[in-house]
C-alpha cells in the first residue's frame with residue numbers, strides 16, 4: 060500500500076522529494092503574533108490548514124475545520140492555518156479573517172519558503188503533523204464533503220479526524236492513507252523549479268553575508284564562528300538555513316511591518332529567498348573570486364574610533380559556575396570640566412561572561428551612596444549586538460565635572476573562571492549640542508506572572524506632559540518575555556503601535572532607534588506591554604511552577620521599556636526638565652489600570668492606602684476623586700519639606 064502510494068505521489072508531484080519531516084520555522088500570523096512550530100513539541104498533534112484569500116473551498120471548509128478543533132483541542136491538538144499565497148499579505152488576510160470569522164492564527168509565509176518546503180500545491184489542504192519526529196502523517200482534504208461546484212450536506216469520510224485518531228492512539232505509522240488528492244485553489248510558487256544552483260556565491264551570496272552577517276561572524280566578533288571563506292559558509296549552510304527559517308539570525312526581532320529603525324539587520328524577503336534557495340541547491344561554489352576570503356574582516360575594539368575618554372571598569376573575578384549577583388562598580392569621573400557626551404561604547408573584557416552592562420553618571424561625589432542607586436544621567440547599555448551608540452543628531456548627555464561613573468554589571472558564568480576587565484569609551488562634542496537627550500523608563504515593579512500561564516500580559520505607561528520627540532525604545536524582560544510592544548496614545552484619542560517585538564529573545568537586548576524620530580504632542584501616553592510565557596513549553600523558562608514577581612535577576616521578571624526622548628522646548632542652555640515630575644508619571648503609569656491619568660482609591664497599593672487613609676481628600680486638591688501627577692508631586696514636595704533628609708535619596712532612573 061505504502062509503496063503504491065509513493066509511486067502515485069511521485070507521479071503526481073512536479074517536484075522532487077516529498078516533505079515527510081517538517082523542519083522548524085517561525086512565522087508571524089495575520090495579527091503580527093509569532094508562532095514557532097517546534098514550540099508545540101509536547102502537543103499530541105499539530106494540524107495546519109492551508110488558507111488562501113478568496114478561495115471558495117477554504118471558506119466553505121471553515122465550519123468543518125472549526126468542528127474538528129472543537130472535537131480535538133481538549134486532547135492537546137494544536138490548530139493553525141498557513142497562507143503561502145503570492146498575492147495575499149497581512150492586511151488582506153486580516154480582512155479575510157474578519158469577514159469570514161476565522162479565529163485560527165493564519166501564519167503568513169511571506170517568503171513562500173515554508174510553503175515550498177512543505178510541497179504545498181493547493182489551498183484547503185490539511186496537514187496533520189505528529190510532533191514526535193515531526194512527521195507529516197496525513198495530507199489532503201479535511202473530509203469528503205467538498206468538491207469543486209458541488210458539496211454534500213455531510214461528509215461520509217473524515218480523513219483528517221481519522222489521521223488524528225491514529226496519532227492520538229499512537230498508531231500514526233499505521234495510517235492507511237497518508238496522502239489524498241486535495242481540492243482547493245492552486246498556489247503560485249514562481250521560485251519553485253528555478254535553477255537555484257545558478258545563484259552565484261561569488262556575486263550574490265558572499266556580498267550578502269558580508270553586508271548582513273560578517274559584522275558579528277568575523278575574527279574577534281561576537282558570532283560563534285567566522286564567515287572567513289566559502290568552506291566555512293558551506294559547512295554551516297544547513298545551520299544557516301535553520302536559523303533563517305526560525306528567525307534567529309540575523310538577530311533582529313522587530314516586526315518588519317511596523318516602524319523603520321536604524322541599523323535594521325533583518326534580511327528582505329528577497330534576500331531570504333536567495334540565501335535559502337542557494338543553500339537548498341547544495342550551496343554551490345560556482346565561479347568567481349571569494350569575497351569573504353579576500354576581505355580582511357576583523358572586529359575592532361572601538362568601531363566609532365578612538366574615544367575621548369576611556370574608563371576602565373574595576374576588574375571582577377567571575378567564578379566558573381553559579382549565579383553572580385549584579386554588581387554596581389563606581390569610578391570617579393577623572394575630568395574637572397563639564398562635557399557633552401554624544402556617543403558611548405562599552406567593550407566587554409570577557410565576552411563569554413558579560414551578559415550586560417549599563418552605565419550612567421551620578422553627580423554626587425559620595426561613592427558609598429552610589430551602589431544600587433539610579434543614575435542621574437543614563438549613558439549607554441551594552442549587550443551583544445549593542446556595543447556602541449551615537450546620540451541622536453543635535454542631542455547629547457550633559458555630564459558635570461566631578462561626580463562618578465556608575466555601572467551595573469551582570470555576569471553569567473560559562474564553565475571557566477575568568478577575570479573581566481571591561482572598558483567604557485566616551486565621545487564628547489566640541490560645542491554643546493542644541494538639546495539634552497533625556498531617558499525614562501516605563502516600568503512596572505508590581506508585576507505578578509501566574510504559574511504555568513503561557514501568555515500573561517503586563518503594562519505600564521508614561522505621560523509626556525510637554526511636546527517631546529521620541530528617538531528610541533528598548534523592550535526589556537527576562538527568560539519569560541514572549542513579546543513586547545510600544546503604543547502611542549495621542550491627546551486626540553488616536554493611537555498607533557510604533558514598535559512590536561513578537562518573538563522576544565532575552566539573549567538580544569537591542570535599542571530600536573527610529574529612522575524618523577516621532578513627535579509626541581503634550582499629553583501623549585507611551586504604553587509599553589509585555590506578554591510573558593511562564594509555561595513548560597517555553598524552553599528558557601527556569602521554573603514554570605512559580606508565580607514570578609519583579610526582580611533584577613533573570614529568574615525573576617521585569618517590565619521595563621527604556622525610552623530616549625527630548626523636550627521640544629528645551630535648550631542645552633535652558634533646561635526645563637523636571638526629574639521629580641518625570642518620576643511621578645512613571646509611578647502613576649504602572650498603577651493607573653484604566654489609564655485615565657489619575658489614581659482612584661482602588662488603584663492605590665496597600666501601603667499607600669494606609670498612609671492616605673486620612674489624607675486622601677487633602678491631597679486630591681481638585682476634588683475629582685483621583686490623584687493626578689501634579690497632586691502627587693505636591694504631596695511628595697510637601698513631605699520633603701517636612702523631612703529634608705528623605706529628599707536626598709530620591710532621584711535617578
Ligand code: HEC
Pocket residue numbers: 268271272273274275276281282283295298299302307308309310324326443444566
Ligand atoms: C549582531 C551580531 C550577529 C549578526 C548580524 C549575525 N549573527 Fe549569527 N550569531 C551571532 C551570535 C552571537 C550567535 C550565537 C548565539 C545565538 O545563536 O543566538 C550566532 C549564531 C549563528 C548561527 C548558529 C550557530 C550554531 O551552531 O548554533 C548561525 C548559523 C548564524 N549565526 C548565521 C548567521 C547569518 C546567516 C547571519 C546573517 C544573515 C548572521 N548569523 C548574522 C551573532 C550574529
